[in-house]
Amino acid sequence: MNLEALAESGGMDVEDLEMLLAVFKPSVTDALGKLKAAAAANDMEGARFALHKIAGSSAPLFGIGEVNTIARAGETTIRDGGTVDAAALAQQIEQILTAAEVL
Numbered sequence: 243m244n245l246e247a248l249a250e251s252g253g254m255d256v257e258d259l260e261m262l263l264a265v266f267k268p269s270v271t272d273a274l275g276k277l278k279a280a281a282a283a284n285d286m287e288g289a290r291f292a293l294h295k296i297a298g299s300s301a302p303l304f305g306i307g308e309v310n311t312i313a314r315a316g317e318t319t320i321r322d323g324g325t326v327d328a329a330a331l332a333q334q335i336e337q338i339l340t341a342a343e344v345l
Contacts, residue, residue, distance in 0.1 A: 244343055248306070263344055269299045270339065274332055281328035289328040290320035296335060306342050309335050 249259040273295040280288030297313035300306055312335060316326045339345040 248342060248344065266299055267345065270296055271345070273299065274336055277328055277332040277335075281332060286320050286325055286328075289326065289331075290317050292328075293317040293320070293331070306338060306344065309338050312338075 245256050245259060245263075249256045252259065254262075273292045277289055277292035277296070280286070280292055293313040293316045297310050297317060300309040300313065312331060316328070316331050319326050336345065
């Protein structure tokens with residue numbers, strides 16, 4: 243997916259998407275780093291926090307709604323007392339964002 247397709251899927255023009263991505267990229271990059279660190283430390287609360295941030299920041303990017311779905315599911319699992327493979331989630335989210343050309 244390229245920027246034009248992503249913008250179209252969200253009902254916006256490329257210029258608006260670029261402005262949104264200017265905020266999104268640093269936020270999601272930071273959250274992915276925190277998710278990876280939480281995974282390395284086996285810190286489920288840290289992973290929950292990072293997943294929450296990823297879900298919230300990806301919500302307006304309709305073409306990558308899968309990221310929001312994955313992050314929310316992981317966050318909910320942890321909040322409900324379960325555990326997740328945070329490293330695998332980080333890798334999956336990063337692959338989606340890279341394929342969508344937003345990282």
